Amino acid sequence: MTARTDTWRTTSGGRIERDRILRFRFDGRSLTGVHGDTLASALLANGVHLVGRSFKYHRPRGIVAAGVEEPNALVRVQRDAARCTPNLRATQVELYDGLQAVSQNRWPSLQVDVGALGGLLARFLPAGFYYKTFMWPRRAWTACYEPLIRAAAGLGRAPEHSDPDRYAQRYAHCDVLVVGAGPSGLAAATAAAQRGARVIVCDEQAEFGGWLLSDPQASIDGRPALEWLTETLRALHGNPRVTLLSRTSAFGCFPHNWIALNERLTDHLAAPDPQRARERLWQVRTRQLVIAAGAIERPLVFPGNDRPGIMLAGAARTYLHRYGVLPGKRAVLVTACDEAYRSAFELQAAGVTVVLIADVRAAISEALQREAQRCAIPVITQATVLGTHGRSRVRALDIARLDGERRPLPGARREACDLVLMSGGYTPSVHLHSQSRGGLTWYEPLQCFVPLPSDYPAMRSAGTCRGLWDLAAIITDGRAAGADAAQAAGHGAGSGAAPAPLPRSGDGAYAGALPQPVHGGHGKAFVDWQNDVTAADLALAAREGFRSIEHVKRYTTTGMATDQGKTSNLNALGIVAQQIAQPIAEVGLTTFRMPYTPVSFASFAGYARGSLFEPVRTTPLHPWAEHAGAVFEDVGAWKRARYLPRADEDMAASVERECLAVRRGCALFDASTLGKIEVVGPDAAAFLDRLYVNSFSTLAVGRCRYGLLLRDDGFIFDDGVIARLAEDRFHVTTTTGGAARVLALLEDYLQTQWNELQLWLTSTTEQWAVLALQGPRSRQVLAGLIEGVDLSPAALPHMSVAHGRICGIPMRLFRVSFTGELGFEINVPPEQARAAWEAILQAGQPHGIDVYGTESMHVLRAEKGYIIVGQDADGTTTPQDAGLGWLIGKNKSDFVGKRSLQRPAMLNSNRRQLVGLLTLDPTQVLEEGSQVLQQSRSRLRPLGHVTSSYRSPTLDRSIALAMIAGGRERHGHTVYVPTLDGELAAQVVGPVFYDSAGERLNA
DSSP states (O other), X not given: OOOOOOTTBOSSOSSSEEEEEEEEEETTEEEEEEETOBHHHHHHHTTOOOOEEOTTTOOEEOOOOSSTTOSSOEEEEESSSSOEEEEEETTTOBOOTTEEEEEOSOSBOSSSBGGGGGGGGGGGOOTTHHHHHTTSSTTHIIIIIHHHHHHHOOSSOOOSSOOOOOEEEEEEEEEXXXXXXXXXXXXXXXXXXXTTOOEEEEOSSSSTTGGGGGOTTOEETTEEHHHXXXXXXXXXXXXXXXXXXXXXXXXXXXXTTEEEEEEEOSTTOSSOOTTSOSEEEEEEEEEEEEEOOOEEEOOOOOBTTTSTXXXXXXXXXXXXXXXXBOOOSEEEEEESSTHXXXXXXXXXXXXXXXXXXXXXXXXXXXXXXXXXXXXXXOEESSEEEEEEEESSSEEEEEEEEBOTTSOBOSOOEEEEXXXXXXXXXXXXXXXHHHHTTOOEEEEGGGXXXXXXXXXXXXXXXXXXXXXXXXXXXXHHHHHHHHHHHHHHTTOSOOOOOOOOOOOSSOOTTTOOOOOOOOSSOOSOBEEETTTTEEHHHHHHHHHTTOOSHHHHHHHHOTTOSTTTTTTTHHHHHHHHHHHHTOOHHHHOOOOOOSOSSOOOHHHHHTTOSGGGTSOOBOOTTHHHHHHTTOEEEEETTEEEEEEOOOTTOOHHHHHHHHHHHHHHSOEEEEOTTSEEEEEESTTHHHHHHHHBSSOSTTOOTTBEEEEEEEOTTSOEEEEEEEEEEETTEEEEEEOTTTHHXXXXXXXHHHHHTOTTSOOEEEEOTTTOEEEEEESTTHHHHHHTTEESOOOSTTTSOSSEEEEEEETTEEEEEEEOOSSSSSEEEEEEOGGGHHHHHHHHHHHHGGGTOEEOOHHHHHHHHHHTTOOOBTTTBOSSOOTTTTTOGGGSOTTOSOOTTHHHHTSHHHXXXXXXXXXXEEESSTTOOOOTTOEEXXXXXXXXXXXXXXXXXXXXXXXXXXXEEEEEETGGXXXXXXXXXXXXXXXXXXXXXXXXXXXXXOTTTTO
């Protein structure tokens, strides 16, 4: 039997199972909790308030909140060496038997932290100190400052082992997605489902109900709210059109109602099935979005407000009613909000002694005064906190009343306490509304930003996140939002009910007060707990000239911690507005960035990890190349043989041998990675005419044509050889890396622009292995192997295609070349590729046949001036720039990108154009990517850059291709290329270095 340690637990109440005791450890200490606890509630039940240290000053920090807004209680949860997750909020970690949690950002222990000595230097470490301190001496940055800063940076320690768990991903569509399962969200889901809509409801908590779970006294339609909750959930669970996702955060809102959800599946289990996914990333496309994300209680800014034992009033109420935990024995409430009084009254009734309520407002309602008198709790108004006392937990605070100039009046009192509750009102959660480009407006009666009715009709906010607080109004608002969303999605008629109106005067239950300057306090008043940003830091930023709230945010780092400013942003805005004497509405909000709540990297990666991160693709001839000792390189997702050395050859020697073999005899190359797309149908030719710059309807059957594909903006997208196999069938090749994107582009145009055309597209990249035999003797090698095809120049001229057999294997034979030599590309089924390959090698032995790799292929094509899209054409290159303007069909009325080519900027003669470069010293090889200068040691703008550079074995010298401004007009000019060893002079020439007449190509 395990002895219970949770002595701060109430004797009854809460939504926990008291008879299911769970053992866990925190910082090595054995403790107990019960089923239904979070780690935070279990720690409080064990009297543990000190849970971490702050980032900058290493000050002791305790639990402030009860949900995702928690800024302090970050822990590392570790199941084993491989399953270790840092920076989890204790308020979101569900307790399970055997849980092991460790506090962070302290050494050697939480109680005794050496880093806390930095607090002694706090006066020398204000906001932006690192911008000023680490500027001098300059060389000390890399030698001293950077290592120290990196060592001190961060909160938790990153895992050292690979995560062994699985992470799933799923796409989903629905009519209505409801974010938030509080009263407004559930009312919206019910209304939408009743009208026949497909509904998905997500909520980040383990249990649906929102703040109703913390308010057992609430009522809806004259009956207890928890009864309404039970019946509503029963109906939703029984509706097959409704999907309920608990433990699921909506962390991002993207265009066209694409919402990203993170569902945590097993972290709450003591012994999860290792075969089950740990998390699931949902990518939901919804017709209508209802945001019911609730609101977050604002803390107050006063000196010493960061001590353990100081928490939000609503959080204390949650710990009492949901978890049956008393967060203290003797409490003081400091508030600017009516709702916080309920926390004081209910804690008092549960056995906590509330010794004082200090309200910062000048007056409170008579009803609150009467209830406070009934509970025998003294109340003082127009109060302020001058400071707090205690080390690892608050022990007392100093309270005073203020005069008209906000100066403390004589007679300040010190109240002994172990719990301070604070509430500055509520801040609507408007992040998803803002991310979806919805507007926000400052609503003065509630002292907060609220969503504007969106210009985008597929999104609407409901309930507390819209500024409502009255429960009846929240339910009405949710029902109206759900009914309207269902109607907009095409289901049923609207409810006819209008959204509930915002209160025209301040709702005391909701509205609070923003920070006001107070004289006479002692201690730091924190605004951002996690990053240790104080009110003084924000004031300093204003004094130093920062006016933009985005600049203030970055200068002080407020709102940049892992809590994304949930509890700090609005208080920071209020302080900055006061300092620069501008209304908050003009100061504005900082950008709400995704993810608003942390999401694991593994969830984003999903199955794309390890060998699945980028699947390795190999050609059918890969085993042969491995056996031959090939050195491989990654080209896109493919492994390709870069060169095939013999004996002690290095790459240079191997490439020279391979290139000369192609030029003098023949050599074989594995070109199977070329993208291949079959375009089939009666409108296939018309389709290609509309896409490519040149015409294919005039191409004869059995012939090939080089095709150039542009984007809409007129820049080169891809290229390849296109063969007409029949009147209605084309074989389209693409670059190795462009196969998928070209097919996607073709499908996009076919399905969205020209869906009247009759044709279909099929990727055949892996249906054909391509054996490229190149060189003047290649025809002689194939003569004894080919059946059914006449290889003579007259019967099979350059740029032709024929069907036949090689060694009995069916094939498509293309007479094309990427080397400038007589060449053939033999397309055969992949399972028979090796047999054909070895047969060609055997037949080529008398002719001195060799095998070459991609490096030699690059050299050979550069000698001929052939471009590679992505290297010589970089996404800003037009056909004219690349010297391919002759390809453009003169009689074509239109093609993709044609109109863009007529823009004045595209016709500028000083655009960068493809040229060749020959270094004056032929032994010097230029570095690819180097800048090209017009004059030696010029400081003017470079003319361009080197795109390809090699030593040519054929020419026995270096060659290079470059894109330089007005390049074709500079032939014969000398330019200069800077290198690490000095400048190299080069002459500008045409891009074709070898056989410019094409005699060898047409042999």
